[in-house]
Amino acid sequence: xxxxxxxxxxxxxxxxxxxxxxxxxxxxxxxxxxxxxxxxxxxxxxxxxxxxxxxxxxxxxxxxxxxxxxxxxxxxxxxxxxxxxxxxxxxxxxxxxxxxxxxxxxxxxxxxxxxxxxxxxxxxxxxxxxxxxxxxxxxxxxxxxxxxxxxxxxxxxxxxxxxxxxxxxxxxxxxxxxxxxxxxxxxxxxxxxxxxxxxxxxxxxxxxxxxxxxxxxxxxxxxxxxxxxxxxxxxxxxxxxxxxxxxxxxxxxxxxxxxxxxxxxxxxxxxxxxxxxxxxxxxxxxxxxxxxxxxxxxxxxxxxxxxxxxxxxxxxxxxxxxxxxxxxxxxxxxxxxxxxxxxxxxxxxxxxxxxxxxxxxxxxxxxxxxxxxxxxxxxxxxxxxxxxxxxxxxxxxxxxxxxxxxxxxxxxxxxxxxxxxxxxxxxxxxxxxxxxxxxxxxxxxxxxxxxxxxxxxxxxxxxxxxxxxxxxxxxxxxxxxxxxxxxxxxxxxxxxxxxxxxxxxxxxxxx
Numbered sequence: 441x442x443x444x445x446x447x448x449x450x451x452x453x454x455x456x457x458x459x460x461x462x463x464x465x466x467x468x469x470x471x472x473x474x475x476x477x478x479x480x481x482x483x484x485x486x487x488x489x490x491x492x493x494x495x496x497x498x499x500x501x502x503x504x505x506x507x508x509x510x511x512x513x514x515x516x517x518x519x520x521x522x523x524x525x526x527x528x529x530x531x532x533x534x535x536x537x538x539x540x541x542x543x544x545x546x547x548x549x550x551x552x553x554x555x556x557x558x559x560x561x562x563x564x565x566x567x568x569x570x571x572x573x574x575x576x577x578x579x580x581x582x583x584x585x586x587x588x589x590x591x592x593x594x595x596x597x598x599x600x601x602x603x604x605x606x607x608x609x610x611x612x613x614x615x616x617x618x619x620x621x622x623x624x625x626x627x628x629x630x631x632x633x634x635x636x637x638x639x640x641x642x643x644x645x646x647x648x649x650x651x652x653x654x655x656x657x658x659x660x661x662x663x664x665x666x667x668x669x670x671x672x673x674x675x676x677x678x679x680x681x682x683x684x685x686x687x688x689x690x691x692x693x694x695x696x697x698x699x700x701x702x703x704x705x706x707x708x709x710x711x712x713x714x715x716x717x718x719x720x721x722x723x724x725x726x727x728x729x730x731x732x733x734x735x736x737x738x739x740x741x742x743x744x745x746x747x748x749x750x751x752x753x754x755x756x757x758x759x760x761x762x763x764x765x766x767x768x769x770x771x772x773x774x775x776x777x778x779x780x781x782x783x784x785x786x787x788x789x790x791x792x793x794x795x796x797x798x799x800x801x802x803x804x805x806x807x808x809x810x811x812x813x814x815x816x817x818x819x820x821x822x823x824x825x826x827x828x829x830x831x832x833x834x835x836x837x838x839x840x841x842x843x844x845x846x847x848x849x850x851x852x853x854x855x856x857x858x859x860x861x862x863x864x865x866x867x868x869x870x871x872x873x874x875x876x877x878x879x880x881x882x883x884x885x886x887x888x889x890x891x892x893x894x895x896x897x898x899x900x901x902x903x904x905x906x907x908x909x910x911x912x913x914x915x916x917x918x919x920x921x922x923x924x925x926x927x928x929x930x931x932x933x934x935x936x937x938x939x940x941x942x943x944x945x946x947x948x949x950x951x
Contacts, residue, residue: 485510489588491576493569502563504576504588512555512580512587519577520563523596527563531555540564571595605686606632606640606678615692622696623664628676631656636682645673668699702784703729703737703776706756715793716950719765723772723792724758733780742771766797766950795950798859802945803827806851812838826943829869829904833939840879840930840938847884848938850926852945859918859949864910866926869941872898879932883907885914888923898930902941909945921947 487509494501502520506512514532518541521527527540534541535553542562543555555561573595578588610629613620632638632655641651642661650661659676666672671693679687706726710717729735738748739759747759757774764770769791777785804826807818816837818826825832836848855861872879881896892914894907909915915924924945930936 485512485580485583485585485587487512487587489578491588491590491592493574493592495569500565500569502565502574502576502592503560504578505560506555506557508557511551511557512578513582514553515581516555517579517581518561518563519575519579520565521573521575521577522565522569523572531561534561569593603636603680603682603686604633605688606630606638606680608676608678608688608690611674611676611692613694616694618695619697620666620694622666622668624666625660625662626674626694627658627660628692629657630659630676630678632678632680634680634682636680638678638680640676640678643675666696668696671695697730700733700778700780700784701730702786703727703735703778705774705776705786705788708772708774708790710792712790713792716795717764717792719794719797720762721764722758722760724756725774725790726754726756727752727774727776728754729778731778731780733778735776735778737774737776740773764794766794769793795860797862797948797950799863799946799948800855802852802855802947804850804943805853807834808847808849809837811836811840811846811848826940829942831941833941836938839874839935840932842933843931844882844929847927847929848940850928850943852921852924854922855918855947855949856951857918857922859951861910861915861917861921861947861949863946863948864908864915864921865946866907866909866944867904867946868943869902869904870928871900871902871939872930872936873900873939874932874934874936879930879934879936881928881930884927884929885909886923886925886927887915887920896928898938918949921945 488507490505490507492503492505494503502522504518512531514530514535516531517528518531518534519526519528529538529541531543532553534543540563542564544560544562545552546556546558549556549559572593573591574593575591576588577586577590579585580587608628608630612627613624626642626644628642630638630640635656637653637655639651639653640659641649642659643649644661644663646663646666648661648663650659652659661674663672672695673691673693675689675691677687677689679685704727706728708723708725710721710723723739723741725739727735727737732754734751734753736748736750737752737757738746739757740746741759741761743761743764745759745761747757749757759772761770770793771789771791773787773789775785775787777783804823807823807826809816809818818834822834825834838846840846866885872881878898881898883894883896885892885894892912896905915921926943926945928938930938
């Protein structure tokens with residue numbers, strides 16, 4: 441009997457172990473089913489979005505900023521809830537200009553059809569958002585997941601007010617300004633966010649008022665008889681009857697000018713810091729007293745020349761300057777004093793720079809001689825002999841004919857095209873050889889469009905000839921200097937040659 445009890449006890453232990461093992465396996469299977477029955481979507485969008493609220497006088501903006509992660513496709517939905525009103529739009533529609541929505545792209549937007557990092561989406565609400573429930577959400581339809589769901593502001597979810605009071609802004613003169621004249625038109629901008637007609641009143645502390653009704657725009661009041669050095673206050677009220685008589689009230693201040701102002705200066709002539717002034721000029725400047733008082737004035741240049749006056753009235757005052765030096769900067773001091781204004785004065789100084797004067801001696805750079813029957817171009821050695829009076833002369837290639845059919849032509853280098861020419865002088869030394877009687881000779885001058893002629897008196901000995909081409913009206917501009925040609929011509933029945941020792945054109949110009 442004892443033996444049998446031991447066997448049954450052993451069997452019970454085996455069954456208990458088997459039963460425990462079975463329970464363990466069943467529990468593991470159940471947990472495995474629970475865990476792996478959930479879907480872990482590896483394609484869920486990874487993006488960081490930040491929502492915020494900003495306000496101004498007219499509207500409230502709800503903004504969502506893309507702060508990192510994947511770019512969001514055009515079919516991404518943006519959902520804004522204000523109170524009990526929900527507005528929804530896609531990124532694609534917002535980019536296309538959906539009303540009250542705006543996507544602010546980057547300057548170098550590489551994905552114009554997507555919502556990228558650094559870009560923001562604004563939703564403009566026309567409601568009063570004070571203490572109102574506001575939620576922002578963004579849904580990615582490709583994964584059907586919310587990549588943003590945030591409550592930006594706690595508050596009731598009931599309907600919000602849809603009408604706002606008028607806004608008042610941009611007073612002129614600006615708020616707190618000083619130096620205002622004694623008679624002005626004071627203005628302010630009044631706008632209603634819903635473009636409703638409104639009534640308005642503007643009242644100044646001096647008792648003057650103006651009022652009216654109408655649409656958005658600038659409203660004014662004409663103020664006159666204001667006192668010197670006085671602070672005035674202007675009250676503005678605008679009421680929107682459509683918006684349950686909602687109104688806006690503001691006030692502004694300005695200060696009028698002192699009882700007497702010093703004289704004021706206008707723009708001098710020549711202008712301050714100007715260049716290229718002539719060496720003799722009348723420097724002038726407008727001087728005016730705002731109250732119309734007479735004043736004393738003085739203008740002094742640092743070259744020592746001055747001019748002044750007393751008991752003067754408004755107008756232009758001047759100083760005659762002469763003997764100035766080229767390429768020199770001069771300083772002019774101006775003082776004006778109003779004795780009636782307790783000696784109030786204005787002092788300023790100005791500068792100008794005189795013109796640069798240049799004189800150049802132009803030597804021929806191209807000479808053509810056809811006295812031999814065909815054009816001969818002088819060599820550099822030939823032209824070198826024409827540079828100075830040294831008896832190293834150039835002789836015409838052939839003898840002159842009995843008519844003015846041949847010539848020796850001289851051309852010269854250019855001067856700056858923008859130069860102002862003040863003097864052009866032709867100088868040359870020459871003679872003729874061949875016997876008697878003396879031949880006829882002339883000089884022809886070309887300015888680019890017209891030929892002029894000057895009669896010459898040939899001589900068998902060297903003669904220096906000077907002709908003032910600018911004084912004669914032949915050559916007066918840079919363009920004419922740069923087109924200048926000089927022809928020498930003779931006609932004779934004898935065997936004459938010409939000899940030139942030197943030829944030059946002296947040009948003086950300013951720049």
